[in-house]
Amino acid sequence: MSYQYLSDSNGVPTGVFIPIKDWDLIKDKIKSLLEDDWYNDLSQEAKDKIELSLEQADKGDTIPHDEVKRKMRLKIEELRKR
Numbered sequence: 001m002s003y004q005y006l007s008d009s010n011g012v013p014t015g016v017f018i019p020i021k022d023w024d025l026i027k028d029k030i031k032s033l034l035e036d037d038w039y040n041d042l043s044q045e046a047k048d049k050i051e052l053s054l055e056q057a058d059k060g061d062t063i064p065h066d067e068v069k070r071k072m073r074l075k076i077e078e079l080r081k082r
Helices: 020-034 044-059 065-080
Strands: 004-007 013-017
Touching: 020 044
Parallel strands: none
Antiparallel strands: 004 013
């Protein structure tokens, strides 16, 4: 797969462009993973969240990776304080 990294005017990476054929392969892989047995063991709530996430990703409604990492760090710090 060949990726093109998108950056803001300061050179900070803001996204990744991948060829559509690669995106289709990724989506197919995710779909096949969802069809495995472990998926059937999930609660309906978890399945609904996964489906919503995939729909959001298809629409481009995503959160930058750095933002996810920042939120995860905050959550981990919060849990450690308990």
